[in-house]
Amino acid sequence: MSQKSLVVIVAIVLTGLAVLLVAGHGPWAGHEIVAFSRTHGLNTGDIPVLGGWVVGMACCWRLWPRK
Numbered sequence: 001m002s003q004k005s006l007v008v009i010v011a012i013v014l015t016g017l018a019v020l021l022v023a024g025h026g027p028w029a030g031h032e033i034v035a036f037s038r039t040h041g042l043n044t045g046d047i048p049v050l051g052g053w054v055v056g057m058a059c060c061w062r063l064w065p066r067k
Contacts, residue, residue, distance in 0.1 A: 003065050011060045018053040022046045 022042075030044030 003063065007060045007063050011057060014053055014056040014060070018049055021049040 028045050030046075032041045032043050033047075035041040
C-alpha cells in the first residue's frame with residue numbers, strides 16, 4: 001500500500017470520528033456556542049474534537065509525499 005493511500009485512509013478515519021464526536025448529544029457536550037438549529041449547534045465539548053481533527057489533518061498534509 002502506498003504512502004498516499006495510507007494518508008487518505010487516516011484522513012477519512014479522522015474525519016469520520018470527528019463527525020461522530022461532534023454529532024453526539026451527551027451531558028459532556030458543554031454549553032452551546034453557536035446554534036445551527038433548535039437541536040444542533042457547536043458546543044464547548046466540540047472544541048477539543050475539532051482541534052484534534054485539525055492537528056490530525058496537519059499531520060496528514062505533512063506526511064503527503066512530495067516530488
